[in-house]
Amino acid sequence: MPEIVLEEREGLxxxxxxxxxxxxxxxxxxxxxxxxxxxxxxxxVALPLYGLLSKSLYDKTxxxxxxANFTRFFSExxxxxxxxxxxFVSMTATAFALPLGFxxxxxxxxxxxxxxxxxxxxxxxPLLAPTLMHGLVLIxxxxxxxxxxxxxxxxxxxxxxxSGFDIGLYGxxxxxxxxxxxxxxxxxxxxxxxLSMTDARLYEAAEALGASKFRxxxxxxxxxxxxxxxxxxxxxxxxSFTDFGAPKVVGGSYNVLATDIYKHVIGQQNFSxxxxxxxxxxxxxxxxxxxxxIIQRRQSAGVAAKAVPYSPGINPARDRLxxxxxxxxxxxxxxxxGVGLYASLVxxxxxxxxxxxxxxxxxxxxxxxxxxxxxxxxxAFYSAVAGCVMAFGAAYVLEKFKEFPRLRQFCSQLSLLxxxxxxxxxxxxxIFFFNAPGFSIEAIxxxxxxxxxGLYGTMALLVLxxxxxxxxxxxLTAGTALKQLDNEFESVSESLSAxxxxxxxxxxAPVCLPAILEIGYYFFVRSMTTLSAVIFLYSADLPIAAxxxxxxxxxxxxxxxxxxxxxxxxxxxxxxLLYGFATSGLQKxxxxxxxx
Amino acid sequence: xxxxxxxxxxxxFLVFAAALSPALAAELLVYTALEDDQIPVYIKSFKEQHPDxxxxxxxxxxxxxxxxxxxxxxxxxxxxxxxxxxxxxxELESVGxxxxxxxxxxxxxxxxxxDSKNPPSWVANNVFETGLCVNELELKDKNLPMPxxxxxxxxxxxxxxxxxxxxxxxxTGYLTVAGILQLFGxxxxxEYLDALDKNxxxxxxxxxxxxxxxxxxxxxxxxxxxxxxxxxxRKGEPVTTVFPxxxxxxxCEANALIxxxxxxxxxKVFLDWAISTPAMQEYAKNYAxxxxxxxxxxxxxxxxxxxxxxxxxxxxxxxxxxxxxxxxAEWEKRYGAKSEPKK
Numbered sequence: 001m002p003e004i005v006l007e008e009r010e011g012l013x014x015x016x017x018x019x020x021x022x023x024x025x026x027x028x029x030x031x032x033x034x035x036x037x038x039x040x041x042x043x044x045v046a047l048p049l050y051g052l053l054s055k056s057l058y059d060k061t062x063x064x065x066x067x068a069n070f071t072r073f074f075s076e077x078x079x080x081x082x083x084x085x086x087x088f089v090s091m092t093a094t095a096f097a098l099p100l101g102f103x104x105x106x107x108x109x110x111x112x113x114x115x116x117x118x119x120x121x122x123x124x125x126p127l128l129a130p131t132l133m134h135g136l137v138l139i140x141x142x143x144x145x146x147x148x149x150x151x152x153x154x155x156x157x158x159x160x161x162x163s164g165f166d167i168g169l170y171g172x173x174x175x176x177x178x179x180x181x182x183x184x185x186x187x188x189x190x191x192x193x194x195l196s197m198t199d200a201r202l203y204e205a206a207e208a209l210g211a212s213k214f215r216x217x218x219x220x221x222x223x224x225x226x227x228x229x230x231x232x233x234x235x236x237x238x239x240s241f242t243d244f245g246a247p248k249v250v251g252g253s254y255n256v257l258a259t260d261i262y263k264h265v266i267g268q269q270n271f272s273x274x275x276x277x278x279x280x281x282x283x284x285x286x287x288x289x290x291x292x293x294i295i296q297r298r299q300s301a302g303v304a305a306k307a308v309p310y311s312p313g314i315n316p317a318r319d320r321l322x323x324x325x326x327x328x329x330x331x332x333x334x335x336x337x338g339v340g341l342y343a344s345l346v347x348x349x350x351x352x353x354x355x356x357x358x359x360x361x362x363x364x365x366x367x368x369x370x371x372x373x374x375x376x377x378x379x380a381f382y383s384a385v386a387g388c389v390m391a392f393g394a395a396y397v398l399e400k401f402k403e404f405p406r407l408r409q410f411c412s413q414l415s416l417l418x419x420x421x422x423x424x425x426x427x428x429x430x431i432f433f434f435n436a437p438g439f440s441i442e443a444i445x446x447x448x449x450x451x452x453x454g455l456y457g458t459m460a461l462l463v464l465x466x467x468x469x470x471x472x473x474x475x476l477t478a479g480t481a482l483k484q485l486d487n488e489f490e491s492v493s494e495s496l497s498a499x500x501x502x503x504x505x506x507x508x509a510p511v512c513l514p515a516i517l518e519i520g521y522y523f524f525v526r527s528m529t530t531l532s533a534v535i536f537l538y539s540a541d542l543p544i545a546a547x548x549x550x551x552x553x554x555x556x557x558x559x560x561x562x563x564x565x566x567x568x569x570x571x572x573x574x575x576x577l578l579y580g581f582a583t584s585g586l587q588k589x590x591x592x593x594x595x596x
Numbered sequence: 597x598x599x600x601x602x603x604x605x606x607x608x609f610l611v612f613a614a615a616l617s618p619a620l621a622a623e624l625l626v627y628t629a630l631e632d633d634q635i636p637v638y639i640k641s642f643k644e645q646h647p648d649x650x651x652x653x654x655x656x657x658x659x660x661x662x663x664x665x666x667x668x669x670x671x672x673x674x675x676x677x678x679x680x681x682x683x684x685x686x687e688l689e690s691v692g693x694x695x696x697x698x699x700x701x702x703x704x705x706x707x708x709x710x711d712s713k714n715p716p717s718w719v720a721n722n723v724f725e726t727g728l729c730v731n732e733l734e735l736k737d738k739n740l741p742m743p744x745x746x747x748x749x750x751x752x753x754x755x756x757x758x759x760x761x762x763x764x765x766x767x768t769g770y771l772t773v774a775g776i777l778q779l780f781g782x783x784x785x786x787e788y789l790d791a792l793d794k795n796x797x798x799x800x801x802x803x804x805x806x807x808x809x810x811x812x813x814x815x816x817x818x819x820x821x822x823x824x825x826x827x828x829x830r831k832g833e834p835v836t837t838v839f840p841x842x843x844x845x846x847x848c849e850a851n852a853l854i855x856x857x858x859x860x861x862x863x864k865v866f867l868d869w870a871i872s873t874p875a876m877q878e879y880a881k882n883y884a885x886x887x888x889x890x891x892x893x894x895x896x897x898x899x900x901x902x903x904x905x906x907x908x909x910x911x912x913x914x915x916x917x918x919x920x921x922x923x924x925a926e927w928e929k930r931y932g933a934k935s936e937p938k939k
Contacts, residue, residue, distance in 0.1 A: 061691070076925075078932035145813045170798055252798035253762070255932065262801060266659035267765035268924065269666050269687060348832050350813060351733070367632050431667040457673065536664055540625060540652035547656075554657055554804065555631040556827055 019497065026499060030401045037394045038407055041414040043452070044468050048433035049417070052425065053282075056275035069276035078255060083280075086256040089172055089247075090240035093179035097236045100180075101187030102229070104329055107322035109195040110221075112312050114319070119326045121576050123188045124521070125333035126181040128572040129340060130529040130546050132553055133565035134178055135249025137339045142169040142177075145350050147339070174250030179240035181336075186239065186473045187232040189522065193477055193515050194228025195221075197484035200310040227483060230295045231476045234288045235419065242281060242422045245532065257281050258422050265424060278425050285420030337569060344563040359563040367551040368543025373567055376545035379459060380527035380575075383466040387474060387523030390467055392516050395478035396508065400490060400500075419472030423532025426469055431536055434461060457539035465537055466527040474519040481515035482508070517583050525572045622862045623650045627665060629658040630679035630849065634882065638679075641874035642866065649862050657802070658684055658767050665854070669693060672856040675863040678870055679849040681767050682709075685718040686917040688852070694718065695855035700868040701888075709848055709887035712914070719871060720848035723885035725908060726772045727822030728838040729807035734816035743817065745841035746776065750791040758796050759806040760819035764924050764932070767847060768803025768821050773923060774916045775845015775909045786926070793931050811835050823882055826899035839901050843909040847916075848887065849879075 059065045073079055107113050108120060126134075141148050149166045167173055202224075206216045222229075244258035251259065257277060265274035345355040362369030394415055398408045418426065434456045438449040455461045485508060493503040509516065531546040538544045545568055552561040628635065632655055639651065654674070656664065662684040665674060669691060677685065688694055689711075698715035709720040728749075730742060740757070743749055749758060761769030777785035797815050800806055806818030807825050811833040822844070825837030851870045853863055869875055876891045884900035885908070901907050 076928060076932075078928050081932075139812070139814065143812070143814050248801045252800075253931075259765075259801065263762070263764045266657075266663055267762070267801075268920075269659070269663050269684075271663075271666065351834060352832070365633055428663070428667055431664065435668050435671050435673070437671045453671075535656065535660060536667070538654075540654050550657075551632040551655060554802075555633050556804065556808065556824065556831065557633070558808065 022497070027403055030397075030403050030500065033393075033397045034401060034404050034407055034411065037397050037411050040390065041394070041411055044464060045414050045417055045471075048426075048429035049421070051432045051436075052271075052429035053275050053279055055272045056279050058272050060270055060272060069273055070279075073273070073276055073280065078260070082255045082257050082260050085172070085254060086241055086258070087284075089175045089179060089256065090237050092172075092176045093183055093240040094233060094236040096176070096180040097183035097187050098229075098233055100329065101184050101232065101236075102191050103325060104184075105188050105192035105195050107326050109192055110310070110312050111322040112314050112319050113322040113326060115323070115326075117580060119330055120192075121573075121580070122326075122330040122333055123192075124185045124525060124572075124576070125330075125337060127185045127522075127525050127529065128337070128569045129565050130531060130549050130568060131245035131249065132531075132549050133340050133343075133562055133569075134181065134246065136343060136558070136562060137336055138169060138174055138178060138250050140339050140343055140349070142167050142174070169250055170252030171254040174252070175247050175254060175256070178246035178250060179243060182243065182246070183236035183239050186235050186522075189473070189477055189518055190232045190235060190480055191225065191228050193480045193518070194225040194484070196514070197481065198224050198310045200308045203310060227295060228480050230291070231480060234291070235473055235476060238285055238288060238419050241284060242420060244422055244424065261422060261424060265428065271428065274425075274428075278421070281422075282420050285417075340562060340569065341566055344559060344566045346559065349559070359559040360567075362548075362560060362564070365552050365555065365557045365560045367548030367564075368545075369548070372543035372548040373545045373564070375459075375542055376528055376568070377571065379462050379466070379544065380524045382459070382463045383470075383527040384520045384524035386463060387467050387470065388516055388520040391471055391474035391519055391523075392478045392509075392512070394471075395475050395482055396504065399479055399482045400487075400508070402490075415475045416472055418468050418470075421469075423469055423530060423534075424536075426465060427533040427536030430461065430465055430533070457537075457542075459542060462534055462537055462542070462544070463527075465533045466523065466530065469530065469533050470523055470526045474522060477515055477519055477522075478512065481512045485511060513583075517579060521576065521579050524575050528568050528572055622648065622860060623652065624675045624860065624862050624866055625652050625654070625673060626676055626678050626866070627654050627656075627661050627674040628678045628680060629656065629661045629684075634679075638875065638878045641872075641878070642869050645869065646862075646865060649865065651866070659765075662687060665693060666691065672854050674854050675856075675860055676854055676866060677850075677852050678866070679721060679851065682718060682720055682848040682850045682913045683767060683770070683917045683920070685850050685852050686711075686914060689717045693855060695853040695859060697853045697864060697867060699851075699864070699871055701871055704888045704890075705871060706887060706889065708912070710850075718850045718852040719867070720850040720887040721870060721875070722879045722883040722887060723846050723848045723908070724768075724821045724823050724883065725844035725846035725885070725904075726768075726775055726840065727820060727825050727844065728840065729810040729818040729820050729825040729828065730836045730838050731810045731813055731816045731834055732836055733834045734810075734813045738816065740816065742836070742838065743840075744838060746779075746788065746792075747842070749817070749819075749840075750788065750795060752795075754817065755795045756797045757815060758792070758817050758819065759798055759800060759809050759815045760792075760796060761803045761806060762799040762801055763927055765801040766803040769799070770920065770924070771821075771845040771847045771916070772819055773845070773927065774911060774919070775843065777919075777923065778845070778909050778911050779842055786930070789927075790930065799931070807835070822884070822900060826897065827882070829899060837899050839907050844907050846885075846908050846911065847913065849883075 056069050057064060057066060059068070104119070104123060108116050113119070140146055143149060144166070146169070151165075202220050203216065206220060211219070242258055244262050247254065247256050247259045248262060257280065261274050261277045261281070264270045264277060343349060344359055345357070346352075347354045347356065394411065398412050398415070401408065434450075434452055436450050437453060438447055440447040455464070489503060489507060493500065529546060531550055534544050535547055535550065538547055545564060549561045549564045552564065630638070635653055635655065642651070658681045661677070661680055665672070665677065665688055668674075672693070677688075685694065694717040696713065696715040696717045699719060702710065702716065702719055705719055709723065711717040711719070728743065735742060738757070740753060743754065748754070760772065763769035763773045773789065776788060779785070780788050800809075804820060804824050806815075807820035807828060808818070809815050810818035811828045822837055822839065825835050828835045829837065851867055853859065853867060871888065873892060876886055876888060877893060880886055880891055880894050881897060884896045884904035886894065896902060896904060
């Protein structure tokens with residue numbers, strides 16, 4: 001029956017070509033996703049930054065002057081001190097944040113310390129409040145009239161016979177304390193994701209072979225989180241290196257590169273010098289890129305497809321020690337927030353110490369009051385949702401797809417770039433880029449009207465600026481989680497010719513759910529508190545809480561400003577609780593495999 | 597083809613709405629560096645006179661407002677600037693961002709408080725000047741006498757007790773330095789600043805910060821601007837504002853029209869109002885020096901010297917703006933690099 005044979009053969013052929021075209025379709029679909037990420041990062045990172053940084057080659061009037069801004073910078077006496085100050089405070093702050101963050105993450109992932117949920121929430125405490133509150137809290141604690149400096153109004157003298165102690169807050173000391181505090185949450189975030197993904201079989205094997213605890217730590221634990229450690233170091237160093245909030249508030253006259261940018265841009269409105277200093281600020285970051293890239297190449301997955309999740313047993317001595325450590329760190333953060341709360345209630349610091357809620361009535365002060373607060377709430381919510389999708393999406397596409405390697409590499413590097421930029425620089429770059437009615441390319445005499453101009457002054461642009469400003473930490477967190485999932489998953493999925501979307505929704509996303517949720521929470525918290533980028537981008541119709549804080553403080557209404565900070569802190573805490581409740585059920589279901 | 601009657605109604609409605617729209621409220625976008633709590637008080641009389649004009653404000657500190665205007669240069673958003681540093685506005689003028697306009701009543705404004713060209717590019721409302729915020733309680737605590745002059749500030753007993761804004765970061769810092777250079781002359785002026793630097797605990801990035809620190813008792817003497825200290829006292833802080841005997845450097849809070857494609861006639865209405873008597877009377881409650889003489893019912897607010905104009909150093913703001921880059925470079929060279937806080 002030749003007809004039937006023929007039919008069969010045709011059927012086989014069409015099935016084969018169907019599979020082939022499916023494969024091609026999948027390739028192009030992946031390509032489209034990579035392209036999408038590429039466009040997203042190019043439009044929101046590369047082009048605006050190019051626009052701003054290229055100004056470093058022009059003078060104030062827009063005439064091309066080549067490298068003159070840089071020669072001026074390098075000939076100024078203040079340069080060497082700014083540069084070395086920046087390095088010194090960033091290295092020192094990292095030297096505190098990294099071990100502390102690692103120890104904290106270790107306690108929560110590798111011991112059976114009680115109260116993990118509370119500690120996990122506490123770790124984010126330093127990020128809950130806007131910069132202004134950090135500065136004030138530090139001053140209230142360690143300033144010339146601070147609680148510590150003055151021995152708690154003589155109470156310490158009466159109780160313990162010790163008078164106050166002046167740490168000399170203003171200057172490097174203050175900056176280092178503030179930067180170490182800022183850096184702690186992201187360091188913890190990255191390392192806890194890294195530490196939570198491991199293969200218990202390695203530990204079982206090591207123990208069976210009689211390896212000592214130290215040796216296990218040195219040869220399994222540390223190498224297992226090598227990538228996380230490098231990322232955390234990189235994030236901590238760069239965030240201290242580029243922050244200008246803390247140096248501005250408690251730095252005294254200790255000049256760093258970021259305050260140099262502030263001087264040029266806000267003090268003297270000299271954008272081209274500001275751009276030149278920004279370029280110099282980018283150099284260490286470029287070096288960090290390189291280091292990151294080299295280590296990343298050697299990284300192999302910690303969680304093989306056959307991995308068994310690690311669950312720490314009970315070890316009373318170890319767990320007690322872990323508890324003490326976590327409780328101590330959490331207590332420090334609690335004192336920190338408590339002093340903020342106290343400051344918002346005190347009538348006139350430090351002379352009239354009566355407490356009351358009068359500062360929470362924002363009718364007498366400017367800044368937008370509760371309207372600004374609700375705008376911030378909306379902005380933070382949109383940023384959290386969109387941020388999860390974009391940061392995890394970018395990390396997934398760049399990490400797990402194997403197509404178009406050059407394009408992926410380009411995107412990865414763009415993903416790390418926002419970290420290196422102060423918010424001030426992002427805000428300005430966005431004005432130049434999004435407010436331009438069009439761009440003319442003189443070389444070919446072409447004029448392109450700006451299709452994104454309509455975004456200027458809208459909520460959408462505020463959200464986009466947050467997405468980019470906080471992209472890097474989230475991208476690294478997601479990347480750390482994804483890297484630890486064996487690529488074998490992809491190979492198996494491919495050999496079963498299952499579409500990658502199924503693997504993503506059935507395996508990858510559920511496994512990475514804790515990381516995704518942390519990212520969403522991180523975006524929410526940072527968007528609630530951030531000032532430096534949005535101060536250039538908010539419009540008259542859209543007052544923002546953090547801007548209101550700055551305005552009230554400007555007008556001398558310091559206590560209402562802190563009261564608004566406390567509202568933000570409480571909101572972030574509530575968000576944290578909601579997120580905890582809403583996800584614990586979900587986590588139980590999707591991460592049942594991590595428990596034995 | 598039969599036309600739908602509803603469609604006709606809709607079309608008629610659209611035409612009607614289009615004809616009506618000019619009568620709807622016009623909208624003005626105003627950038628300002630006035631203090632946030634001053635704006636609603638000041639604007640009241642404008643709202644009463646012009647209920648048909650809807651005014652929106654973007655308020656930030658002077659540096660941010662000027663930086664934002666410069667960054668938006670190619671596609672200006674603001675219609676006008678209100679109550680923002682004269683030196684800053686001169687900066688905007690130098691890049692062609694200001695449209696000269698002579699508001700109604702500009703003749704009453706004293707020549708030193710407006711642009712010298714005709715029509716002027718900017719016109720001031722009021723003046724703010726260097727003032728020392730001194731915390732009486734801390735001074736008593738430390739057994740220090742009340743300083744009354746610049747000469748006092750360089751005495752050894754005040755070593756480490758002073759804070760002032762960095763002129764490279766803050767307009768207030770710059771007007772103080774410019775005032776000192778004008779008072780003492782260039783050479784003597786720098787000598788004085790050298791001596792002052794020896795007593796300085798630190799330089800801040802914001803002009804109001806030294807006064808706030810004085811109010812909190814962090815450092816007993818903050819070099820800042822007069823209004824700040826007067827206001828902190830009103831709020832119950834133990835701060836006395838001292839105007840140095842030799843004279844104060846100053847700048848003004850001024851207004852200007854932004855040059856752009858479609859400038860709204862309402863912007864001029866606003867600028868007229870901004871120097872009108874009802875507006876001036878409101879400024880007068882906060883500031884001792886108005887740009888106009890003989891504002892009806894004017895008395896110097898409490899906390900200022902009786903003859904505040906005599907307190908001002910003779911400065912031409914255009915000159916102060918011109919020498920700024922050179923002064924700041926010299927300042928950075930002398931004091932920028934040695935920035936360790938002194939114990």
